[in-house]
Amino acid sequence: MYIPKAFAAPEPDAVAELLRNSGAADLVTCTADGFDATPVPFVHDPQPGPHGRLLGHLARNNPQWRAGLDGGAPALAIVRGPDAYVTPTWYASKREHGRTVPTWNYVTAHLHGRLVAHDDAAWTEDAVRRLTELHEAGRAEPWSVDDAPRAFTEGQLRAIVGVELLIERVEAKWKLSQNRSDADRDGVEAGLRTEPAPGARAVADAMARTR
Numbered sequence: 001m002y003i004p005k006a007f008a009a010p011e012p013d014a015v016a017e018l019l020r021n022s023g024a025a026d027l028v029t030c031t032a033d034g035f036d037a038t039p040v041p042f043v044h045d046p047q048p049g050p051h052g053r054l055l056g057h058l059a060r061n062n063p064q065w066r067a068g069l070d071g072g073a074p075a076l077a078i079v080r081g082p083d084a085y086v087t088p089t090w091y092a093s094k095r096e097h098g099r100t101v102p103t104w105n106y107v108t109a110h111l112h113g114r115l116v117a118h119d120d121a122a123w124t125e126d127a128v129r130r131l132t133e134l135h136e137a138g139r140a141e142p143w144s145v146d147d148a149p150r151a152f153t154e155g156q157l158r159a160i161v162g163v164e165l166l167i168e169r170v171e172a173k174w175k176l177s178q179n180r181s182d183a184d185r186d187g188v189e190a191g192l193r194t195e196p197a198p199g200a201r202a203v204a205d206a207m208a209r210t211r
Helices: 012-021 063-068 092-096 121-136 150-158 182-192 200-209
Strands: 024-031 034-041 043-045 053-059 073-086 103-118 160-175
Touching: 012 043, 012 073, 012 103, 012 160, 024 053, 024 063, 024 103, 034 053, 034 063, 043 121, 053 121, 063 073, 063 103, 063 160, 073 182, 073 200, 092 182, 103 121, 103 200, 121 150, 121 160, 150 160, 182 200
Parallel strands: none
Antiparallel strands: 024 034, 024 073, 043 053, 053 160, 073 103, 103 160
16 A cells, blocks of 8 residues: 555554454455455454454355465455545635645555454354454443344354454555645644534544644
8 A cells, every 4th residue: 555654654553443443344355366355344353463363254155255265365454444525625725825636534554464264153153242242332232142042143153154364464544634734734624523424523533633
């Protein structure tokens, strides 16, 4: 991924926070027939290794999981944070000289590693429980895997295959107007907070944290 110096992740903890709070990531693998890609909700486990691993599952009928057989295969998971359109009208410099253009602000991380498939009900159930607990935590009435009849759960587990991305390298990009003047950044942050578009206020919050 192209990452100008100004847009590098502000600190290692920023990537860890993104992985803790991310939704689905785009899992990308390559076969002799070309690229396969599937949006997959993952749980980030910081162990083992310096970058940890992602735990998730794919439908058994989705052939992409087979790339993880026989020791695994190279894979990429694209994790997306908030993103939003930036209009030049928010720039102080637009009023000064007019030499401005629209852009897009966003947060993303590319996780490179090796995909391993786990066609094992116990492994897959553990991954499903972790994912469920992550997203049910804090709800007034959190749902548990144990709330469903066991026979039903076992049938659902037979229809999926666990997958694990062993992360070997992380490329992270926080493109949040860091290459603009303080006045321009102030204008963008204020403008985003007035936008109805999903994610705009989250981008403004991310900008504030990188100041």
